[in-house]
Amino acid sequence: MSINEKQDQIIDDFSLFDDWMQKYDYIIDLGKKLPIIEQEYKTEDYQIKGCQSRVWLRAYEQDGKVFFKADSDAVITRGIIALLIEVLSGQKADDIANSDLYFIDRIGLKEHLSPTRSNGLTSMIKHMKYYGLGLKKKLENHE
Amino acid sequence: MKVATGKKAGFDCRPVESAREDFPILKTEMNGHPLVFLDSAASSQKPQAVIEAINTYYTTQNANVHRGVYTLSQQATDLFEESRLAVARFINAPSEKEVIFVRGATEGINLVAQSYGRAFLNAGDEIVLSELEHHSNIVPWQILAEEKNLSLKIIPVREDGSLDMDAYKKLLSSKTALVTVNHISNALGTINPVEEITKLAKECGAAVLIDGAQASIHGSIDVASLGADFYVFSGHKMLGPTGIGVLWGREDILEAMPPWQGGGEMIQSVSFEKTTYNELPFKFEAGTPHIEGVVGLKKAIDYLSQFDPADIIHWERKLLNHCTAKLTAIPGLRIIGTTQNKTSVVSFLVEGTHPYDLGIILDKLGIAVRTGHHCTQPLMEKYGIPGTVRASMALYNNKEDIDRLAEGVEKARNMLV
Numbered sequence A: 001m002s003i004n005e006k007q008d009q010i011i012d013d014f015s016l017f018d019d020w021m022q023k024y025d026y027i028i029d030l031g032k033k034l035p036i037i038e039q040e041y042k043t044e045d046y047q048i049k050g051c052q053s054r055v056w057l058r059a060y061e062q063d064g065k066v067f068f069k070a071d072s073d074a075v076i077t078r079g080i081i082a083l084l085i086e087v088l089s090g091q092k093a094d095d096i097a098n099s100d101l102y103f104i105d106r107i108g109l110k111e112h113l114s115p116t117r118s119n120g121l122t123s124m125i126k127h128m129k130y131y132g133l134g135l136k137k138k139l140e141n142h143e
Numbered sequence B: 001m002k003v004a005t006g007k008k009a010g011f012d013c014r015p016v017e018s019a020r021e022d023f024p025i026l027k028t029e030m031n032g033h034p035l036v037f038l039d040s041a042a043s044s045q046k047p048q049a050v051i052e053a054i055n056t057y058y059t060t061q062n063a064n065v066h067r068g069v070y071t072l073s074q075q076a077t078d079l080f081e082e083s084r085l086a087v088a089r090f091i092n093a094p095s096e097k098e099v100i101f102v103r104g105a106t107e108g109i110n111l112v113a114q115s116y117g118r119a120f121l122n123a124g125d126e127i128v129l130s131e132l133e134h135h136s137n138i139v140p141w142q143i144l145a146e147e148k149n150l151s152l153k154i155i156p157v158r159e160d161g162s163l164d165m166d167a168y169k170k171l172l173s174s175k176t177a178l179v180t181v182n183h184i185s186n187a188l189g190t191i192n193p194v195e196e197i198t199k200l201a202k203e204c205g206a207a208v209l210i211d212g213a214q215a216s217i218h219g220s221i222d223v224a225s226l227g228a229d230f231y232v233f234s235g236h237k238m239l240g241p242t243g244i245g246v247l248w249g250r251e252d253i254l255e256a257m258p259p260w261q262g263g264g265e266m267i268q269s270v271s272f273e274k275t276t277y278n279e280l281p282f283k284f285e286a287g288t289p290h291i292e293g294v295v296g297l298k299k300a301i302d303y304l305s306q307f308d309p310a311d312i313i314h315w316e317r318k319l320l321n322h323c324t325a326k327l328t329a330i331p332g333l334r335i336i337g338t339t340q341n342k343t344s345v346v347s348f349l350v351e352g353t354h355p356y357d358l359g360i361i362l363d364k365l366g367i368a369v370r371t372g373h374h375c376t377q378p379l380m381e382k383y384g385i386p387g388t389v390r391a392s393m394a395l396y397n398n399k400e401d402i403d404r405l406a407e408g409v410e411k412a413r414n415m416l417v
């Protein structure tokens, strides 16, 4: 599925929720489910500093596609990370760099991406796009 | 429930539980729920009287101060200077010349560090401050220490959130040039023994600055009997406007200090050969001041003065006790800062949850609390925690606010754990 197909899928899933509690229960569930990054990568080197919650992010390349693993110490942040990974991981570098992540707004989680929340998510998305850009450059140089 | 009407200097005072009505924001909603505001330690809400004073100022009183010969400007100047007098009375300062208007506690501390510190502290001198300090009372001293080769000595905090006074005594020596602590801790609510801290510092000949950012809303500050050299606080944390605060300093020391910022207002005469400075307090007030802030601050002081400080403290104590009891009943909840000597601040953690997650769910329930390190990273490190959830209460809070908080925390815990 493309980035936008995945986004639309998530928007569809979220349209089933009647209120914020159901929505957050789901996000918390997503957050609890995944140990999304191996302990060895939970280090300063992979940490994105947010002042409220911490985020760790690792990217790697396989067959011209970019894969992400990430984690956070706050479970709501982790749940949102799970959604971001669902959308962006395994996509082409170019597509990641140029992606417009409209699903966040559409499912009513935009407030989590405000820099004043300082939860690390805003910088995480920036980093994901940088990885996309960086790997794109690398691939171009190889050609 | 009726609290006995206080008596202050022979006047009848308003009962504190009637205060809530005066704060229009408390009648609004957040996320579809009536607002429960429990973040007054970050910034307090404003009573209608303060909001109206600012409105009236701009509607009928606005002109630059200390400058115009015309009546409007003189009236604005009178309002401005009346506020200085009101501040002096509020903190029992011997003279209104000792009241310097600044942007807030942060600017007051920076002014002292940059003016007093640069002029009177020398290489090898030591500055003593505590682990409880807000970043605002750490970083200005680090900047100064680097510049002047001074060292910082840190008073440790004990498990219950109180300062280790024995350790403090051991830190003091002939090298101690300045001691600075907060009057009340913003992160934990601890009330520090500032009289004793000051007395001990004075025995070593050190200067003393007290950061009163969290103290002024609770009513009674008496700089004359405290014996310190400097005391700072912010208007926005005591029902007044943002962007205005006070540095109080002892007159002889302020006289001896060089100006900090240069500009209009702070000079007597300027020529390219020589500039002479204005007298106190204007020497430290460069540029057009925050006039409506000063006007609003006076209104906040007038407002607070309707209550007996003892009644305010009594009311907040009740809220604190209720909050402590309610929250402690929640499984896995741990309060950080348990000393008896504290104000209406409850900082806590719930096992198996992150403060950020709790804060998000409480927000959805219309409850405003602060989460994070509260600008006291060294303190959080000491406790080995990423931060806390902090509920801070003021005179306009009531028991229902606390009950809503406790319910909210239970609900959040059920969702998160």
Ligand SMILES: Cc1ncc(COP(=O)(O)O)c(C=O)c1O
Pocket (backbone or CB within 6 Å): B041, B042, B103, B104, B105, B106, B107, B134, B136, B137, B182, B184, B185, B186, B211, B213, B214, B234, B375
């Ligand atoms: C103890 C303490 N000191 C200093 C400050 C800084 O105050 P302001 O930001 O108003 O200058 C605060 C504000 O949070 C505080 O709580």
